Amino acid sequence: MALLDVQGLTTVVSGYTILNNLSFSIDENELRVLLGPNGAGKTTLISMVTGQFKPTSGKIFFNGEDITGRSPDEIFIAGISRKFQVPNMYETLSVYDNILISLQSARKVFKYMFKRVTPEDNERIWEILDFMELARKANEPADTLSHGERQWLELAMLVASNPKLLLLDEPTTGMTEEGKRRTAALIQRIAQNHTVLLVEHDMHVVRQIARKVTVMHQGQVLAEGALDEVVENEMVKAVYLGKGGQH
Amino acid sequence: MVMAGSGTGGARSARRARFVPIWALVLGALVVALIGTFPYYAGDSSYLLLLLGKFLCFAIFALSIDLIWGFTGILSLGQAVYFGIGAYFVALSLKINYALEHPTRYGNKFPDFMEWNGLKELPGFMTPLISTPLAVLCAVAIPTFLAFIFGVITFKRHIYGVYCAVITLAESLILQEFIIEYQAYTGGFNGITDYSNYVGAPFLWFILAVTVAFFLIARALTHSRIGTVLKAIRDNDVRAEFMGYNVANYRIFVFCVSAFMSAAAGALYAAWVGIVSFLDAGPVFSVEGVIWTAVGGRATLIGPFLGAFLVRGLEFLLSSSWLANYWQFFMGILFIAVVLWIPDGLVGTLGGWLRKRRRGTLEQIREEQDLLARDRQRDWEPAGAPKAGEETV
Numbered sequence: 001m002a003l004l005d006v007q008g009l010t011t012v013v014s015g016y017t018i019l020n021n022l023s024f025s026i027d028e029n030e031l032r033v034l035l036g037p038n039g040a041g042k043t044t045l046i047s048m049v050t051g052q053f054k055p056t057s058g059k060i061f062f063n064g065e066d067i068t069g070r071s072p073d074e075i076f077i078a079g080i081s082r083k084f085q086v087p088n089m090y091e092t093l094s095v096y097d098n099i100l101i102s103l104q105s106a107r108k109v110f111k112y113m114f115k116r117v118t119p120e121d122n123e124r125i126w127e128i129l130d131f132m133e134l135a136r137k138a139n140e141p142a143d144t145l146s147h148g149e150r151q152w153l154e155l156a157m158l159v160a161s162n163p164k165l166l167l168l169d170e171p172t173t174g175m176t177e178e179g180k181r182r183t184a185a186l187i188q189r190i191a192q193n194h195t196v197l198l199v200e201h202d203m204h205v206v207r208q209i210a211r212k213v214t215v216m217h218q219g220q221v222l223a224e225g226a227l228d229e230v231v232e233n234e235m236v237k238a239v240y241l242g243k244g245g246q247h
Numbered sequence: 248m249v250m251a252g253s254g255t256g257g258a259r260s261a262r263r264a265r266f267v268p269i270w271a272l273v274l275g276a277l278v279v280a281l282i283g284t285f286p287y288y289a290g291d292s293s294y295l296l297l298l299l300g301k302f303l304c305f306a307i308f309a310l311s312i313d314l315i316w317g318f319t320g321i322l323s324l325g326q327a328v329y330f331g332i333g334a335y336f337v338a339l340s341l342k343i344n345y346a347l348e349h350p351t352r353y354g355n356k357f358p359d360f361m362e363w364n365g366l367k368e369l370p371g372f373m374t375p376l377i378s379t380p381l382a383v384l385c386a387v388a389i390p391t392f393l394a395f396i397f398g399v400i401t402f403k404r405h406i407y408g409v410y411c412a413v414i415t416l417a418e419s420l421i422l423q424e425f426i427i428e429y430q431a432y433t434g435g436f437n438g439i440t441d442y443s444n445y446v447g448a449p450f451l452w453f454i455l456a457v458t459v460a461f462f463l464i465a466r467a468l469t470h471s472r473i474g475t476v477l478k479a480i481r482d483n484d485v486r487a488e489f490m491g492y493n494v495a496n497y498r499i500f501v502f503c504v505s506a507f508m509s510a511a512a513g514a515l516y517a518a519w520v521g522i523v524s525f526l527d528a529g530p531v532f533s534v535e536g537v538i539w540t541a542v543g544g545r546a547t548l549i550g551p552f553l554g555a556f557l558v559r560g561l562e563f564l565l566s567s568s569w570l571a572n573y574w575q576f577f578m579g580i581l582f583i584a585v586v587l588w589i590p591d592g593l594v595g596t597l598g599g600w601l602r603k604r605r606r607g608t609l610e611q612i613r614e615e616q617d618l619l620a621r622d623r624q625r626d627w628e629p630a631g632a633p634k635a636g637e638e639t640v
Contacts, residue, residue, distance in 0.1 A: 073491050073493045088485065089483065089486060092482050093478055107493065115473075116471075117472065139261060
C-alpha cells in the first residue's frame with residue numbers, strides 16, 4: 001500500500017489551474033525525487049499535502065487515512081514533516097532548543113506544560129547535532145548560523161520530529177557545490193530510515209541520490225521511473241531539458 | 248550558572264541558566280527586603296508608600312504585557328481592559344460595602360454615585376458583589392474568561408500581528424466609552440472613589456507576595472519547554488505550525504495567563520489606591536504599559552519591573568517641577584529613543600553586553616577549542632555518507 005496517495009488533485013487559484021487532476025503515490029521507505037520546470041506546481045503540491053492550502057478537488061490519503069483539508073499541525077501529527085524552500089527556523093532560540101522543540105512528543109498545550117527534558121531527549125538531541133555536524137554551534141542562536149548551516153538545521157529539526165514522510169523542498173538552494181554534495185549524502189542517510197520526497201533542481205544532486213523520479217509539468221505528472229529512463233523520455237527532453245538538449 | 252558541555256565525550260547538556268540564578272536570588276531578596284521594610288522607615292501613611300504599592304501593581308501589569316508581547320510576540324494595546332475590569336469589580340464591591348456602613352446624605356445604603364444618577368436602590372445584578380471574596384473571584388475569573396473568548400475569536404482565525412493590536416486597542420476604547428456612558432453603574436467620569444482602601448504595611452506585603460509569586464510563575468512558564476515553544480511561535484509561527492504545534496491554542500493559553508495577571512494587578516490596585524476611573528481601563532494606560540515593557544526590556548522578566556518603576560518614578564519626580572506639563576511629550580521621546588537606540592530595552596541591552604563579554608572568557612575559549620578538536624578528529628564526512636570510493640556522481 002502506498003504511504004502517500006494523491007488522487008485527482010486539482011487546484012485553481014483565481015482562474016489559474018496550478019494542479020490539474022494530479023495523481024501520484026509514494027511507497028514506504030522510498031526516496032523519490034520530484035522534478036519539473038518552474039511553475040510546474042511542485043511546491044504547490046507540497047503545500048496541499050501539508051495542509052497549507054486546500055485543494056479545489058481531489059483527495060490526499062496518507063497511510064490509508066484521508067487527510068484532505070486538515071490543518072498543518074494535524075497533518076504533522078499524522079506523520080508528515082516539511083522542509084521549506086527558504087530555511088525556516090526559530091531565529092532567537094539556540095540550535096539546541098530548535099532541535100528540542102522539534103522532538104517527537106505530545107503537542108497539546110496542557111500535556112506539554114509539565115514536560116521536562118529527559119536524559120533520553122538530551123541524548124537524542126546530541127546524537128542529531130553530531131549527525132548534522134551542528135554540535136559545535138549547539139548553544140549559539142540560530143540566526144548566527146551560515147546559510148548552509150541553516151538548511152542543515154532545518155533538516156535536523158525534521159529528523160528530530162521522526163516523521164513517516166519527509167517533504168524536502170529544494171534543501172540545497174543557495175549552497176556551494178561542496179555543501180550540496182554533503183547535503184545529498186545526508187539526505188541519503190536520512191532516507192535509510194524514512195520515506196523522503198525531494199524537490200530538486202540541481203541535476204548533480206539528483207544524479208547523486210535519485211532512484212526513482214517523477215517529472216511534473218503544468219500541474220500534471222509527465223513521466224515517472226528510473227532517472228536514466230526519464231531523461232531519455234522525449235517529452236521530458238522537450239519541456240524540461242529543452243528540445244533536443246544534450247545531456 | 249553555566250553547565251557547559253565537555254568535549255571529552257561525557258554526558259553533554261545545553262548551556263542553560265538556572266531557574267533562579269544566584270545573583271538574581273541575592274538581588275531579588277534584597278529588593279524584596281527593601282520594599283517589605285519600607286513602611287518602617289517611611290511611615291504608614293506616607294505618600295511614597297502609596298506610590299510604592301501602586302508601582303508594584305503597575306509592574307505586574309507590565310509583566311503581563313511582557314508575557315504576551317516579549318515572549319510570544321502578540322502586541323496587545325488593550326491589556327488595560329483586563330486590568331480595568333479587575334479593578335472595577337473590587338472597587339464596586341468595596342464601595343457597596345462602604346455604603347452599607349456609611350449611608351448617603353439621604354440615608355440610602357447604596358453607593359452615592361448611583362443615587363446621583365437617579366437609582367433608587369442597588370441594582371439587582373450587583374447584589375452578589377456585596378460579598379467581597381466573590382467580587383475578587385469575579386475580578387480575576389471574568390477577565391480571564393473574556394481573554395479566552397477574545398483568543399478563540401482572533402487567534403483561531405489566524406488574526407495576529409498589527410490586526411490584533413488594532414482590535415485590542417479598539418477593545419479598550421470601547422470599554423472606556425462604556426464606563427463613561429453607564430455612569431449610574433460605573434461612576435462615569437468621576438470613577439469610583441471614597442471607599443475604605445487597604446493602604447498600610449500588611450497589604451503592601453500582600454501585593455509584594457503576589458508580585459513575587461507572579462514573577463516566579465512567569466519564570467517557570469518562560470524557562471520551561473512550553474516557554475521555548477512560545478518563543479518559537481514568536482520567532483516563526485509558520486514553522487511551529489508545520490511542526491505540529493497548534494499555534495492558536497498556545498496563543499490563547501498565554502493570553503489567558505496574561506489577562507489573569509493583569510486583572511489581579513487591577514484588583515490589587517483598586518484595593519490599595521482607593522480610586523478607580525475609566526483611565527485605568529483605557530488605551531492610554533494600555534500603551535503606557537507597553538512603553539514600560541519596552542524601556543525595561545521585553546523578553547526579560549526584570550525588564551517590565553525596572554521599566555515600570557523607572558518611567559513612573561521619573562514621572563513622579565518631574566511632575567513636581569515645571570516639566571510636569573510636558574510629561575506626555577517626554578514619554579513619546581523616550582519611547583522613540585528606546586525603539587531607535589536600545590530596541591532590547593535596558594535589561595536586554597545590558598544582558599546582551601554581558602553575554603558578549605562572557606563569551607570571551609578563558610573557559611569559553613577552551614571549551615570551544617575542545618569541541619573543535621573533537622570535530623576534526625572525527626571523519627570529515629557526516630556519518631554514513633558514502634566514502635570516496637563509492638561516489639555516485
